[in-house]
Ligand SMILES: [Zn+2]
């Protein structure tokens with residue numbers, strides 16, 4: 001979705017408020033695929049602060065559906081990205097930001113940029129998520145299994161790995 005900024009740059013309109021929703025199905029972030037539940041909302045305030053320079057204040061809100069880091073179940077994550085940036089559009093052909101081209105602002109590019117910057121490193125369905133049995137694959141939040149192995153709470157997995165490593169060396 002392109003927002004034309006001609007009015008704010010060329011005319012006397014020094015301020016504009018934009019509220020839009022955009023639809024993006026999914027994004028890829030490293031190995032993670034995130035789906036969007038509902039539309040992404042973008043609130044934008046544009047203020048001309050100098051000739052050919054505007055201040056962009058914005059808020060991007062999206063509900064991401066990402067697999068839980070421990071149990072792999074799809075999990076909702078509410079992402080809110082607050083930003084404020086100055087944008088210059090001075091020389092034709094030279095744009096400071098990829099989301100501005102000429103007097104057009106590309107709302108999808110702007111929103112995706114903010115979503116990537118604020119993308120969660122790790123999403124858990126629940127702080128207490130028990131994860132998956134590494135032997136049989138049972139989701140331990142839903143069921144127990146009879147594996148006689150180290151069904152170690154994943155919070156301690158790091159410690160256990162350390163222990164195993166030391167044990168091997170003996
Ligand atoms: Zn989980």
Ligand SMILES: [Zn+2]
Nearest residue numbers: 133136145147
């Ligand atoms: Zn098991």
